[in-house]
Amino acid sequence: MDTDIAKRSSLTIDGRTLSYVDFGGPGRPLLALHGHMSEGLSYAELAARLAPEWRVIAPDQRGHGESDRAADYSREGYLADLKALMDHLGLDRAALLGHSLGAINAY
Known part of the structure; x- marks a missing residue:
């Protein structure tokens, strides 16, 4: 597995850091959403x-990994983070993949 092309970056949303890993490449964008405690x-x-x-672009969802904790863990909050990430990356469309918590957010 070659993680050398993976680039960890972040953006700030309402004073909170949202970290993500962009595995790069020319392909179609896929937002991969991890499960709880991942x-x-x-x-x-x-x-x-x-x-x-x-x-593949994989955010550390709020309160996970290198992303800051948030006051709000509603579905709307998670989805607002994804919209902010897509805007930050200049993506108007992306496929979604999720596991556990990430699957609920992808759905």
Whole structure:
């Protein structure tokens, strides 16, 4: 598994840091949402297998990994973070993949 192309970055939303891993590549964007008590880097092996057809971008959802905790853990809060991430990356569309908490947010 080659994580050398993976780039950890972040953006600030309402004074809070949202961290994400962009596994890069020219492929179609895929937002990969981890499960509860996990982080975006858990998708490293999958990203390597899907490259170069897919550009996997895996946020550390609020309160997980390197992202800051939030006062609000409602579904709307999680989705607002995803919209902010897509805007930050200049993406108007992306496929979604999720596991556990991430699957609920993707749905």
